[in-house]
Amino acid sequence: MQTSTFRRLLSRIDFLALAFVTALSLGATAANAQATRTWVSGVGDDANPCSRTAPCMTFASAISKTATGGEIDVLDPGGFGTVTITKSILLDGSTGAVGSILFSAQTGIIINAGPTGVVILRNLTLNGAGTTKGPTAINVIKAAKVFIENVKIQNTAVSGITVQSGAGAQVFVQNTSFMNTGTDPLDPTTYDSAAILVKDANSVVYLSNSSIFGSNKAFGTGGDGAPQTASGGKIISYNNNRYVGNGTTAVPDTSEPTQIIYER
Structure with a gap:
Protein backbone atom coordinates (compact mmCIF):
# COMPACT_ATOMS: atom_id res chain seq x y z
CA MET A 1 0.00 0.00 0.00
CA GLN A 34 8.24 38.56 -34.01
CA ALA A 35 5.24 40.58 -35.10
CA THR A 36 4.26 41.13 -38.72
CA ARG A 37 3.67 44.83 -38.01
CA THR A 38 5.44 46.97 -35.42
CA TRP A 39 5.33 50.67 -34.50
CA VAL A 40 7.70 53.45 -33.48
CA SER A 41 6.92 56.77 -31.84
CA GLY A 42 8.86 59.87 -30.83
CA VAL A 43 7.76 59.15 -27.25
CA GLY A 44 8.18 55.37 -27.48
CA ASP A 45 10.49 53.10 -25.48
CA ASP A 46 12.79 50.45 -26.93
CA ALA A 47 11.95 48.20 -23.98
CA ASN A 48 8.41 47.98 -25.35
CA PRO A 49 7.18 45.19 -27.69
CA CYS A 50 6.74 47.79 -30.49
CA SER A 51 2.97 47.28 -30.61
CA ARG A 52 0.64 50.12 -31.53
CA THR A 53 -0.20 50.79 -27.89
CA ALA A 54 3.38 50.24 -26.69
CA PRO A 55 5.63 51.48 -29.53
CA CYS A 56 9.42 51.51 -29.64
CA MET A 57 11.55 54.62 -30.05
CA THR A 58 14.01 53.52 -32.77
CA PHE A 59 13.89 51.67 -36.06
CA ALA A 60 16.81 49.50 -34.89
CA SER A 61 14.79 48.15 -31.97
CA ALA A 62 11.63 47.70 -34.03
CA ILE A 63 13.39 45.75 -36.77
CA SER A 64 14.63 43.19 -34.27
CA LYS A 65 11.01 42.59 -33.23
CA THR A 66 9.55 42.48 -36.75
CA ALA A 67 9.22 39.30 -38.82
CA THR A 68 10.81 38.93 -42.24
CA GLY A 69 8.51 40.51 -44.81
CA GLY A 70 6.83 42.57 -42.10
CA GLU A 71 6.23 46.29 -41.71
CA ILE A 72 7.39 49.05 -39.37
CA ASP A 73 5.08 52.07 -39.19
CA VAL A 74 5.60 55.52 -37.65
CA LEU A 75 2.87 56.68 -35.28
CA ASP A 76 3.96 60.34 -35.01
CA PRO A 77 6.84 62.53 -36.17
CA GLY A 78 10.22 61.92 -34.57
CA GLY A 79 13.86 60.99 -35.04
CA PHE A 80 14.16 57.22 -35.10
CA GLY A 81 17.88 56.60 -35.49
CA THR A 82 20.07 54.86 -38.03
CA VAL A 83 19.30 51.26 -38.93
CA THR A 84 20.84 48.22 -40.62
CA ILE A 85 18.32 46.10 -42.57
CA THR A 86 19.23 42.43 -42.97
CA LYS A 87 15.90 40.99 -44.19
CA SER A 88 12.91 41.81 -46.38
CA ILE A 89 10.92 44.58 -44.71
CA LEU A 90 8.84 47.74 -45.23
CA LEU A 91 9.85 50.91 -43.36
CA ASP A 92 6.96 53.36 -43.66
CA GLY A 93 7.07 56.88 -42.25
CA SER A 94 3.32 56.99 -42.89
CA THR A 95 1.59 59.90 -44.59
CA GLY A 96 1.37 62.86 -42.23
CA ALA A 97 3.95 61.45 -39.80
CA VAL A 98 7.17 61.35 -41.76
CA GLY A 99 9.90 59.39 -39.99
CA SER A 100 13.23 61.21 -39.66
CA ILE A 101 16.76 59.80 -39.48
CA LEU A 102 19.70 62.04 -38.56
CA PHE A 103 23.01 60.40 -39.46
CA SER A 104 25.83 62.86 -38.82
CA ALA A 105 29.25 61.14 -39.30
CA GLN A 106 27.62 57.78 -40.15
CA THR A 107 25.42 56.09 -42.75
CA GLY A 108 21.66 56.54 -42.36
CA ILE A 109 20.30 53.20 -43.63
CA ILE A 110 22.41 50.15 -44.51
CA ILE A 111 20.66 47.48 -46.60
CA ASN A 112 22.25 44.04 -46.51
CA ALA A 113 19.18 41.86 -47.04
CA GLY A 114 20.79 39.05 -49.05
CA PRO A 115 20.31 38.05 -52.70
CA THR A 116 16.52 37.56 -52.38
CA GLY A 117 15.74 40.42 -50.00
CA VAL A 118 13.08 43.01 -50.90
CA VAL A 119 13.24 46.27 -48.95
CA ILE A 120 10.76 49.16 -49.16
CA LEU A 121 11.54 52.60 -47.74
CA ARG A 122 8.62 55.03 -47.80
CA ASN A 123 7.83 58.51 -46.40
CA LEU A 124 11.18 59.14 -44.73
CA THR A 125 13.49 62.13 -44.26
CA LEU A 126 17.24 61.44 -44.06
CA ASN A 127 19.55 64.28 -43.00
CA GLY A 128 23.31 63.91 -42.68
CA ALA A 129 23.87 67.41 -41.30
CA GLY A 130 26.31 67.91 -38.44
CA THR A 131 29.89 68.90 -37.67
CA THR A 132 30.87 65.92 -39.83
CA LYS A 133 28.36 65.13 -42.56
CA GLY A 134 27.07 61.60 -42.84
CA PRO A 135 28.71 59.93 -45.86
CA THR A 136 25.65 58.24 -47.40
CA ALA A 137 21.93 58.26 -46.66
CA ILE A 138 21.12 54.80 -48.08
CA ASN A 139 23.88 52.25 -48.66
CA VAL A 140 22.79 49.12 -50.58
CA ILE A 141 25.23 46.28 -49.94
CA LYS A 142 23.05 43.34 -51.02
CA ALA A 143 19.40 42.95 -52.05
CA ALA A 144 17.24 41.72 -54.89
CA LYS A 145 15.01 44.79 -55.01
CA VAL A 146 14.91 48.08 -53.15
CA PHE A 147 11.95 50.48 -53.47
CA ILE A 148 12.51 54.07 -52.32
CA GLU A 149 9.30 56.11 -52.39
CA ASN A 150 8.59 59.66 -51.21
CA VAL A 151 11.91 60.07 -49.42
CA LYS A 152 13.82 63.32 -48.78
CA ILE A 153 17.61 63.01 -48.70
CA GLN A 154 19.85 65.94 -47.80
CA ASN A 155 23.31 66.98 -46.57
CA THR A 156 25.61 64.05 -47.33
CA ALA A 157 29.35 63.98 -47.92
CA VAL A 158 29.56 61.23 -50.57
CA SER A 159 26.13 60.24 -51.91
CA GLY A 160 22.41 60.11 -51.35
CA ILE A 161 22.14 56.48 -52.47
CA THR A 162 25.12 54.18 -53.06
CA VAL A 163 24.76 50.73 -54.64
CA GLN A 164 27.92 48.90 -53.69
CA SER A 165 29.93 46.48 -55.80
CA GLY A 166 28.36 43.03 -55.51
CA ALA A 167 24.92 44.35 -54.51
CA GLY A 168 23.16 42.73 -57.49
CA ALA A 169 20.15 44.95 -56.89
CA GLN A 170 17.36 46.61 -58.81
CA VAL A 171 16.66 49.93 -57.09
CA PHE A 172 13.43 51.79 -57.88
CA VAL A 173 13.40 55.44 -56.80
CA GLN A 174 10.30 57.58 -57.21
CA ASN A 175 8.93 60.86 -55.80
CA THR A 176 12.24 61.40 -54.03
CA SER A 177 14.35 64.55 -53.60
CA PHE A 178 18.11 64.92 -53.20
CA MET A 179 19.50 68.22 -51.86
CA ASN A 180 23.12 69.08 -51.10
CA THR A 181 24.36 65.50 -51.51
CA GLY A 182 27.89 64.34 -52.27
CA THR A 183 29.27 67.81 -51.59
CA ASP A 184 32.27 66.76 -49.44
CA PRO A 185 33.64 63.80 -51.41
CA LEU A 186 36.61 61.64 -50.55
CA ASP A 187 39.60 61.73 -52.92
CA PRO A 188 37.83 62.29 -56.29
CA THR A 189 40.62 60.50 -58.20
CA THR A 190 39.81 57.30 -56.28
CA TYR A 191 36.18 57.57 -55.17
CA ASP A 192 33.16 58.76 -57.14
CA SER A 193 30.49 60.88 -55.44
CA ALA A 194 26.98 61.79 -56.58
CA ALA A 195 23.36 61.99 -55.50
CA ILE A 196 22.94 58.47 -56.93
CA LEU A 197 26.07 56.35 -57.17
CA VAL A 198 26.17 52.83 -58.70
CA LYS A 199 29.39 50.90 -58.16
CA ASP A 200 28.07 47.50 -59.22
CA ALA A 201 28.07 46.25 -62.83
CA ASN A 202 25.02 44.05 -62.19
CA SER A 203 22.82 46.69 -60.57
CA VAL A 204 20.35 49.15 -62.08
CA VAL A 205 18.70 52.23 -60.56
CA TYR A 206 15.37 53.33 -62.08
CA LEU A 207 14.54 56.97 -61.27
CA SER A 208 11.19 58.66 -61.82
CA ASN A 209 9.36 61.81 -60.65
CA SER A 210 12.35 62.88 -58.59
CA SER A 211 14.62 65.93 -58.20
CA ILE A 212 18.32 66.48 -57.58
CA PHE A 213 19.28 69.98 -56.45
CA GLY A 214 22.56 71.57 -55.33
CA SER A 215 24.55 68.35 -55.29
CA ASN A 216 28.09 67.58 -56.43
CA LYS A 217 26.56 65.82 -59.44
CA ALA A 218 23.36 63.96 -60.10
CA PHE A 219 24.67 60.56 -61.18
CA GLY A 220 27.85 58.55 -60.78
CA THR A 221 28.81 55.08 -62.01
CA GLY A 222 32.48 55.11 -61.10
CA GLY A 223 34.08 52.20 -59.31
CA ASP A 224 36.67 52.63 -56.57
CA GLY A 225 40.31 52.79 -57.52
CA ALA A 226 42.91 55.05 -59.03
CA PRO A 227 42.61 55.81 -61.83
CA GLN A 228 38.83 55.68 -61.47
CA THR A 229 36.98 53.61 -64.06
CA ALA A 230 33.29 53.13 -64.85
CA SER A 231 31.64 50.33 -62.87
CA GLY A 232 29.28 49.21 -65.63
CA GLY A 233 26.20 49.77 -63.45
CA LYS A 234 23.23 51.60 -64.94
CA ILE A 235 20.99 54.49 -63.96
CA ILE A 236 17.81 54.81 -66.00
CA SER A 237 16.09 58.17 -65.70
CA TYR A 238 12.53 58.59 -66.97
CA ASN A 239 9.22 60.29 -66.31
CA ASN A 240 9.56 63.88 -65.15
CA ASN A 241 12.87 64.06 -63.27
CA ARG A 242 14.61 67.38 -62.57
CA TYR A 243 18.35 68.04 -62.10
CA VAL A 244 19.18 71.68 -61.28
CA GLY A 245 22.10 73.58 -59.74
CA ASN A 246 24.42 70.62 -59.41
CA GLY A 247 28.20 70.97 -59.67
CA THR A 248 28.38 68.67 -62.70
CA THR A 249 25.72 68.54 -65.39
CA ALA A 250 23.48 65.49 -65.45
CA VAL A 251 23.99 65.02 -69.19
CA PRO A 252 26.12 61.88 -69.74
CA ASP A 253 29.73 62.70 -70.58
CA THR A 254 32.25 60.72 -72.64
CA SER A 255 33.60 58.85 -69.61
CA GLU A 256 30.20 57.26 -68.93
CA PRO A 257 28.51 56.88 -72.33
CA THR A 258 26.62 53.65 -71.68
CA GLN A 259 25.91 53.65 -67.97
CA ILE A 260 23.42 56.50 -67.74
CA ILE A 261 20.31 56.18 -69.87
CA TYR A 262 17.62 58.84 -70.28
CA GLU A 263 14.10 57.94 -71.30
CA ARG A 264 11.53 60.72 -71.54
Missing part, protein backbone atom coordinates in the same frame (compact mmCIF):
# COMPACT_ATOMS: atom_id res chain seq x y z
CA GLN A 2 2.80 2.37 0.89
CA THR A 3 4.64 1.45 -2.33
CA SER A 4 1.56 2.25 -4.43
CA THR A 5 1.11 5.62 -2.71
CA PHE A 6 4.78 6.45 -3.25
CA ARG A 7 4.50 5.64 -6.96
CA ARG A 8 1.43 7.85 -7.31
CA LEU A 9 3.35 10.66 -5.58
CA LEU A 10 6.25 10.27 -8.00
CA SER A 11 3.86 10.35 -10.97
CA ARG A 12 2.30 13.52 -9.62
CA ILE A 13 5.73 15.17 -9.24
CA ASP A 14 6.70 14.12 -12.78
CA PHE A 15 3.50 15.62 -14.17
CA LEU A 16 4.01 18.93 -12.37
CA ALA A 17 7.64 19.09 -13.53
CA LEU A 18 6.60 18.47 -17.12
CA ALA A 19 3.90 21.13 -16.91
CA PHE A 20 6.40 23.62 -15.49
CA VAL A 21 8.94 22.97 -18.28
CA THR A 22 6.22 23.25 -20.91
CA ALA A 23 5.07 26.58 -19.50
CA LEU A 24 8.62 27.88 -19.54
CA SER A 25 9.03 26.76 -23.15
CA LEU A 26 5.81 28.41 -24.27
CA GLY A 27 6.74 31.59 -22.44
CA ALA A 28 10.13 31.70 -24.15
CA THR A 29 8.50 31.14 -27.54
CA ALA A 30 6.05 33.98 -26.94
CA ALA A 31 8.86 36.27 -25.79
CA ASN A 32 10.89 35.58 -28.91
CA ALA A 33 7.99 35.86 -31.36
Whole structure:
Protein backbone atom coordinates (compact mmCIF):
# COMPACT_ATOMS: atom_id res chain seq x y z
CA MET A 1 0.00 0.00 0.00
CA GLN A 2 2.80 2.37 0.89
CA THR A 3 4.64 1.45 -2.33
CA SER A 4 1.56 2.25 -4.43
CA THR A 5 1.11 5.62 -2.71
CA PHE A 6 4.78 6.45 -3.25
CA ARG A 7 4.50 5.64 -6.96
CA ARG A 8 1.43 7.85 -7.31
CA LEU A 9 3.35 10.66 -5.58
CA LEU A 10 6.25 10.27 -8.00
CA SER A 11 3.86 10.35 -10.97
CA ARG A 12 2.30 13.52 -9.62
CA ILE A 13 5.73 15.17 -9.24
CA ASP A 14 6.70 14.12 -12.78
CA PHE A 15 3.50 15.62 -14.17
CA LEU A 16 4.01 18.93 -12.37
CA ALA A 17 7.64 19.09 -13.53
CA LEU A 18 6.60 18.47 -17.12
CA ALA A 19 3.90 21.13 -16.91
CA PHE A 20 6.40 23.62 -15.49
CA VAL A 21 8.94 22.97 -18.28
CA THR A 22 6.22 23.25 -20.91
CA ALA A 23 5.07 26.58 -19.50
CA LEU A 24 8.62 27.88 -19.54
CA SER A 25 9.03 26.76 -23.15
CA LEU A 26 5.81 28.41 -24.27
CA GLY A 27 6.74 31.59 -22.44
CA ALA A 28 10.13 31.70 -24.15
CA THR A 29 8.50 31.14 -27.54
CA ALA A 30 6.05 33.98 -26.94
CA ALA A 31 8.86 36.27 -25.79
CA ASN A 32 10.89 35.58 -28.91
CA ALA A 33 7.99 35.86 -31.36
CA GLN A 34 8.24 38.56 -34.01
CA ALA A 35 5.24 40.58 -35.10
CA THR A 36 4.26 41.13 -38.72
CA ARG A 37 3.67 44.83 -38.01
CA THR A 38 5.44 46.97 -35.42
CA TRP A 39 5.33 50.67 -34.50
CA VAL A 40 7.70 53.45 -33.48
CA SER A 41 6.92 56.77 -31.84
CA GLY A 42 8.86 59.87 -30.83
CA VAL A 43 7.76 59.15 -27.25
CA GLY A 44 8.18 55.37 -27.48
CA ASP A 45 10.49 53.10 -25.48
CA ASP A 46 12.79 50.45 -26.93
CA ALA A 47 11.95 48.20 -23.98
CA ASN A 48 8.41 47.98 -25.35
CA PRO A 49 7.18 45.19 -27.69
CA CYS A 50 6.74 47.79 -30.49
CA SER A 51 2.97 47.28 -30.61
CA ARG A 52 0.64 50.12 -31.53
CA THR A 53 -0.20 50.79 -27.89
CA ALA A 54 3.38 50.24 -26.69
CA PRO A 55 5.63 51.48 -29.53
CA CYS A 56 9.42 51.51 -29.64
CA MET A 57 11.55 54.62 -30.05
CA THR A 58 14.01 53.52 -32.77
CA PHE A 59 13.89 51.67 -36.06
CA ALA A 60 16.81 49.50 -34.89
CA SER A 61 14.79 48.15 -31.97
CA ALA A 62 11.63 47.70 -34.03
CA ILE A 63 13.39 45.75 -36.77
CA SER A 64 14.63 43.19 -34.27
CA LYS A 65 11.01 42.59 -33.23
CA THR A 66 9.55 42.48 -36.75
CA ALA A 67 9.22 39.30 -38.82
CA THR A 68 10.81 38.93 -42.24
CA GLY A 69 8.51 40.51 -44.81
CA GLY A 70 6.83 42.57 -42.10
CA GLU A 71 6.23 46.29 -41.71
CA ILE A 72 7.39 49.05 -39.37
CA ASP A 73 5.08 52.07 -39.19
CA VAL A 74 5.60 55.52 -37.65
CA LEU A 75 2.87 56.68 -35.28
CA ASP A 76 3.96 60.34 -35.01
CA PRO A 77 6.84 62.53 -36.17
CA GLY A 78 10.22 61.92 -34.57
CA GLY A 79 13.86 60.99 -35.04
CA PHE A 80 14.16 57.22 -35.10
CA GLY A 81 17.88 56.60 -35.49
CA THR A 82 20.07 54.86 -38.03
CA VAL A 83 19.30 51.26 -38.93
CA THR A 84 20.84 48.22 -40.62
CA ILE A 85 18.32 46.10 -42.57
CA THR A 86 19.23 42.43 -42.97
CA LYS A 87 15.90 40.99 -44.19
CA SER A 88 12.91 41.81 -46.38
CA ILE A 89 10.92 44.58 -44.71
CA LEU A 90 8.84 47.74 -45.23
CA LEU A 91 9.85 50.91 -43.36
CA ASP A 92 6.96 53.36 -43.66
CA GLY A 93 7.07 56.88 -42.25
CA SER A 94 3.32 56.99 -42.89
CA THR A 95 1.59 59.90 -44.59
CA GLY A 96 1.37 62.86 -42.23
CA ALA A 97 3.95 61.45 -39.80
CA VAL A 98 7.17 61.35 -41.76
CA GLY A 99 9.90 59.39 -39.99
CA SER A 100 13.23 61.21 -39.66
CA ILE A 101 16.76 59.80 -39.48
CA LEU A 102 19.70 62.04 -38.56
CA PHE A 103 23.01 60.40 -39.46
CA SER A 104 25.83 62.86 -38.82
CA ALA A 105 29.25 61.14 -39.30
CA GLN A 106 27.62 57.78 -40.15
CA THR A 107 25.42 56.09 -42.75
CA GLY A 108 21.66 56.54 -42.36
CA ILE A 109 20.30 53.20 -43.63
CA ILE A 110 22.41 50.15 -44.51
CA ILE A 111 20.66 47.48 -46.60
CA ASN A 112 22.25 44.04 -46.51
CA ALA A 113 19.18 41.86 -47.04
CA GLY A 114 20.79 39.05 -49.05
CA PRO A 115 20.31 38.05 -52.70
CA THR A 116 16.52 37.56 -52.38
CA GLY A 117 15.74 40.42 -50.00
CA VAL A 118 13.08 43.01 -50.90
CA VAL A 119 13.24 46.27 -48.95
CA ILE A 120 10.76 49.16 -49.16
CA LEU A 121 11.54 52.60 -47.74
CA ARG A 122 8.62 55.03 -47.80
CA ASN A 123 7.83 58.51 -46.40
CA LEU A 124 11.18 59.14 -44.73
CA THR A 125 13.49 62.13 -44.26
CA LEU A 126 17.24 61.44 -44.06
CA ASN A 127 19.55 64.28 -43.00
CA GLY A 128 23.31 63.91 -42.68
CA ALA A 129 23.87 67.41 -41.30
CA GLY A 130 26.31 67.91 -38.44
CA THR A 131 29.89 68.90 -37.67
CA THR A 132 30.87 65.92 -39.83
CA LYS A 133 28.36 65.13 -42.56
CA GLY A 134 27.07 61.60 -42.84
CA PRO A 135 28.71 59.93 -45.86
CA THR A 136 25.65 58.24 -47.40
CA ALA A 137 21.93 58.26 -46.66
CA ILE A 138 21.12 54.80 -48.08
CA ASN A 139 23.88 52.25 -48.66
CA VAL A 140 22.79 49.12 -50.58
CA ILE A 141 25.23 46.28 -49.94
CA LYS A 142 23.05 43.34 -51.02
CA ALA A 143 19.40 42.95 -52.05
CA ALA A 144 17.24 41.72 -54.89
CA LYS A 145 15.01 44.79 -55.01
CA VAL A 146 14.91 48.08 -53.15
CA PHE A 147 11.95 50.48 -53.47
CA ILE A 148 12.51 54.07 -52.32
CA GLU A 149 9.30 56.11 -52.39
CA ASN A 150 8.59 59.66 -51.21
CA VAL A 151 11.91 60.07 -49.42
CA LYS A 152 13.82 63.32 -48.78
CA ILE A 153 17.61 63.01 -48.70
CA GLN A 154 19.85 65.94 -47.80
CA ASN A 155 23.31 66.98 -46.57
CA THR A 156 25.61 64.05 -47.33
CA ALA A 157 29.35 63.98 -47.92
CA VAL A 158 29.56 61.23 -50.57
CA SER A 159 26.13 60.24 -51.91
CA GLY A 160 22.41 60.11 -51.35
CA ILE A 161 22.14 56.48 -52.47
CA THR A 162 25.12 54.18 -53.06
CA VAL A 163 24.76 50.73 -54.64
CA GLN A 164 27.92 48.90 -53.69
CA SER A 165 29.93 46.48 -55.80
CA GLY A 166 28.36 43.03 -55.51
CA ALA A 167 24.92 44.35 -54.51
CA GLY A 168 23.16 42.73 -57.49
CA ALA A 169 20.15 44.95 -56.89
CA GLN A 170 17.36 46.61 -58.81
CA VAL A 171 16.66 49.93 -57.09
CA PHE A 172 13.43 51.79 -57.88
CA VAL A 173 13.40 55.44 -56.80
CA GLN A 174 10.30 57.58 -57.21
CA ASN A 175 8.93 60.86 -55.80
CA THR A 176 12.24 61.40 -54.03
CA SER A 177 14.35 64.55 -53.60
CA PHE A 178 18.11 64.92 -53.20
CA MET A 179 19.50 68.22 -51.86
CA ASN A 180 23.12 69.08 -51.10
CA THR A 181 24.36 65.50 -51.51
CA GLY A 182 27.89 64.34 -52.27
CA THR A 183 29.27 67.81 -51.59
CA ASP A 184 32.27 66.76 -49.44
CA PRO A 185 33.64 63.80 -51.41
CA LEU A 186 36.61 61.64 -50.55
CA ASP A 187 39.60 61.73 -52.92
CA PRO A 188 37.83 62.29 -56.29
CA THR A 189 40.62 60.50 -58.20
CA THR A 190 39.81 57.30 -56.28
CA TYR A 191 36.18 57.57 -55.17
CA ASP A 192 33.16 58.76 -57.14
CA SER A 193 30.49 60.88 -55.44
CA ALA A 194 26.98 61.79 -56.58
CA ALA A 195 23.36 61.99 -55.50
CA ILE A 196 22.94 58.47 -56.93
CA LEU A 197 26.07 56.35 -57.17
CA VAL A 198 26.17 52.83 -58.70
CA LYS A 199 29.39 50.90 -58.16
CA ASP A 200 28.07 47.50 -59.22
CA ALA A 201 28.07 46.25 -62.83
CA ASN A 202 25.02 44.05 -62.19
CA SER A 203 22.82 46.69 -60.57
CA VAL A 204 20.35 49.15 -62.08
CA VAL A 205 18.70 52.23 -60.56
CA TYR A 206 15.37 53.33 -62.08
CA LEU A 207 14.54 56.97 -61.27
CA SER A 208 11.19 58.66 -61.82
CA ASN A 209 9.36 61.81 -60.65
CA SER A 210 12.35 62.88 -58.59
CA SER A 211 14.62 65.93 -58.20
CA ILE A 212 18.32 66.48 -57.58
CA PHE A 213 19.28 69.98 -56.45
CA GLY A 214 22.56 71.57 -55.33
CA SER A 215 24.55 68.35 -55.29
CA ASN A 216 28.09 67.58 -56.43
CA LYS A 217 26.56 65.82 -59.44
CA ALA A 218 23.36 63.96 -60.10
CA PHE A 219 24.67 60.56 -61.18
CA GLY A 220 27.85 58.55 -60.78
CA THR A 221 28.81 55.08 -62.01
CA GLY A 222 32.48 55.11 -61.10
CA GLY A 223 34.08 52.20 -59.31
CA ASP A 224 36.67 52.63 -56.57
CA GLY A 225 40.31 52.79 -57.52
CA ALA A 226 42.91 55.05 -59.03
CA PRO A 227 42.61 55.81 -61.83
CA GLN A 228 38.83 55.68 -61.47
CA THR A 229 36.98 53.61 -64.06
CA ALA A 230 33.29 53.13 -64.85
CA SER A 231 31.64 50.33 -62.87
CA GLY A 232 29.28 49.21 -65.63
CA GLY A 233 26.20 49.77 -63.45
CA LYS A 234 23.23 51.60 -64.94
CA ILE A 235 20.99 54.49 -63.96
CA ILE A 236 17.81 54.81 -66.00
CA SER A 237 16.09 58.17 -65.70
CA TYR A 238 12.53 58.59 -66.97
CA ASN A 239 9.22 60.29 -66.31
CA ASN A 240 9.56 63.88 -65.15
CA ASN A 241 12.87 64.06 -63.27
CA ARG A 242 14.61 67.38 -62.57
CA TYR A 243 18.35 68.04 -62.10
CA VAL A 244 19.18 71.68 -61.28
CA GLY A 245 22.10 73.58 -59.74
CA ASN A 246 24.42 70.62 -59.41
CA GLY A 247 28.20 70.97 -59.67
CA THR A 248 28.38 68.67 -62.70
CA THR A 249 25.72 68.54 -65.39
CA ALA A 250 23.48 65.49 -65.45
CA VAL A 251 23.99 65.02 -69.19
CA PRO A 252 26.12 61.88 -69.74
CA ASP A 253 29.73 62.70 -70.58
CA THR A 254 32.25 60.72 -72.64
CA SER A 255 33.60 58.85 -69.61
CA GLU A 256 30.20 57.26 -68.93
CA PRO A 257 28.51 56.88 -72.33
CA THR A 258 26.62 53.65 -71.68
CA GLN A 259 25.91 53.65 -67.97
CA ILE A 260 23.42 56.50 -67.74
CA ILE A 261 20.31 56.18 -69.87
CA TYR A 262 17.62 58.84 -70.28
CA GLU A 263 14.10 57.94 -71.30
CA ARG A 264 11.53 60.72 -71.54
